[in-house]
Amino acid sequence: MHVSYWAFLCGLFVNCVYGEEKTPRRSTAERIALTGHRSEEHYVTTDDGYVLTVFRIPGSRGPILLMHGILDTSDTWVLRGNNSLAITLANLGYDVWLGNCRGNFYSKDHVKLNATADAKAYWNFSFHESGLYDLPATIDLVLKETGVEKLNTIGHSQGTTIFFVMGSLRPEYNDKINVLLALAPIAHLQNVPPPLSSIIKVAPALEAVLSEAKQYYLLGDSPSGKAARSICNNPLYGYPVCAYGVAFPVVGTDAEEYPPAIHYEAFNYYPDNVAVKSLYHFAQVSLRKQFAQYDNGALENLKIYGSVSPPKYDLSKVKMPVALLCGANDKLSTLDDVALLRAALPNVIQYTVLNWKRANHLDLVWGKTMEKYLFPDILKILARYKNLRK
Ligand SMILES: *[C@@H]1O[C@H](CO)[C@@H](O)[C@H](O)[C@H]1NC(C)=O
Ligand SMILES: *[C@@H]1O[C@H](CO)[C@@H](O)[C@H](O)[C@H]1NC(C)=O
Numbered sequence: 001m002h003v004s005y006w007a008f009l010c011g012l013f014v015n016c017v018y019g020e021e022k023t024p025r026r027s028t029a030e031r032i033a034l035t036g037h038r039s040e041e042h043y044v045t046t047d048d049g050y051v052l053t054v055f056r057i058p059g060s061r062g063p064i065l066l067m068h069g070i071l072d073t074s075d076t077w078v079l080r081g082n083n084s085l086a087i088t089l090a091n092l093g094y095d096v097w098l099g100n101c102r103g104n105f106y107s108k109d110h111v112k113l114n115a116t117a118d119a120k121a122y123w124n125f126s127f128h129e130s131g132l133y134d135l136p137a138t139i140d141l142v143l144k145e146t147g148v149e150k151l152n153t154i155g156h157s158q159g160t161t162i163f164f165v166m167g168s169l170r171p172e173y174n175d176k177i178n179v180l181l182a183l184a185p186i187a188h189l190q191n192v193p194p195p196l197s198s199i200i201k202v203a204p205a206l207e208a209v210l211s212e213a214k215q216y217y218l219l220g221d222s223p224s225g226k227a228a229r230s231i232c233n234n235p236l237y238g239y240p241v242c243a244y245g246v247a248f249p250v251v252g253t254d255a256e257e258y259p260p261a262i263h264y265e266a267f268n269y270y271p272d273n274v275a276v277k278s279l280y281h282f283a284q285v286s287l288r289k290q291f292a293q294y295d296n297g298a299l300e301n302l303k304i305y306g307s308v309s310p311p312k313y314d315l316s317k318v319k320m321p322v323a324l325l326c327g328a329n330d331k332l333s334t335l336d337d338v339a340l341l342r343a344a345l346p347n348v349i350q351y352t353v354l355n356w357k358r359a360n361h362l363d364l365v366w367g368k369t370m371e372k373y374l375f376p377d378i379l380k381i382l383a384r385y386k387n388l389r390k
């Protein structure tokens with residue numbers, strides 16, 4: 001494996017033992033306030049008891065819901081202050097809603113389970129449950145509060161996967177989506193290059209070790225998360241180690257769009273909590289070369305699904321209009337994998353490779369000048385898909 005990964009893992013271990021965090025976290029609401037906008041905080045409980053926080057920047061134009069990716073939170077959409085996507089939309093008068101999936105910093109409550117004391121049951125989820133429960137609950141909240149019949153939506157990375165899960169398993173929700181702008185969409189992971197492909201190969205062994213050690217989630221507020229932020233925020237080596245050593249090999253290299261200033265801002269909160277099951281489910285999707293439900297092993301699959309193999313997500317049922325926006329230098333959402341997705345979805349209204357040839361997986365949320373190569377496409381599509389209030 002990549003040598004910097006071992007250096008990073010050793011660093012994680014040392015920092016787990018000796019490290020501490022210094023920078024206080026700045027919340028989504030605080031970041032919105034700094035741009036001069038007013039925000040609201042809404043809560044919604046999913047059918048299986050997770051309590052989610054949804055931020056809103058009220059506006060007079062139709063509502064638009066933004067869903068973050070893996071290891072991420074609603075902070076991602078406001079990280080770049082006045083130049084962020086959420087604030088740009090708010091400045092144009094859109095009614096902006098920022099969702100948070102179960103388990104993250106803003107959505108860690110549950111009506112019965114305690115994420116620490118009942119860790120095994122609490123963290124027993126992947127992107128599957130976020131698509132099946134979190135997203136529908138969030139959409140219903142926005143529709144109820146705003147009184148529109150359909151809403152516009154934007155997802156980044158796993159924030160697109162959950163729409164594909166929802167659209168295939170709860171097809172009635174396709175009718176509630178005016179349009180989905182899928183930024184760096186993820187569904188197949190069959191063409192992921194090394195070093196990530198090498199890590200995915202050892203994922204079954206890693207999962208077994210973590211399960212044996214009763215580690216059901218990683219990063220975020222766990223010791224490994226505090227250690228990661230302590231390393232990545234080090235003013236001397238944080239950027240070279242975490243950007244060049246860890247992030248760029250996985251998401252694609254683009255130092256110009258991800259300079260130290262943005263790196264240190266991001267690691268104010270990133271990486272957030274992630275369920276081991278969610279990581280392992282993605283690894284299964286890649287290893288089994290199938291966008292399918294979680295593989296529990298043949299016997300358990302028989303009990304849960306009535307079949308030896310887990311059922312595939314039927315993408316032909318995802319009837320919502322989808323715009324696919326991707327970066328040519330994205331090593332996670334590769335153009336080859338997006339091609340598979342594009343062929344499987346029945347209602348792709350636009351396919352755009354961004355006009356910035358080094359665009360990687362993160363540039364679509366944090367890119368330094370994304371207002372040039374991303375926002376114009378987004379605004380054009382939104383202008384075509386108006387969702388007016390009643
Ligand atoms: C962001 O915009 C608001 C409103 O125009 C302004 O008050 C604020 O100073 C701006 N922030 C920065 C960092 O430029
Ligand atoms: C959850 O459990 C932990 C440890 O068992 C405890 O410290 C914490 O207060 C509990 N949280 C709630 C909200 O009850």
Ligand SMILES: *[C@@H]1O[C@H](CO)[C@@H](O)[C@H](O)[C@H]1NC(C)=O
Nearest residue numbers: 120121122124125294300304
């Ligand atoms: C985890 O969820 C699955 C269904 O998705 C269920 O079969 C299993 O019993 C659950 N395990 C725990 C520990 O809650």
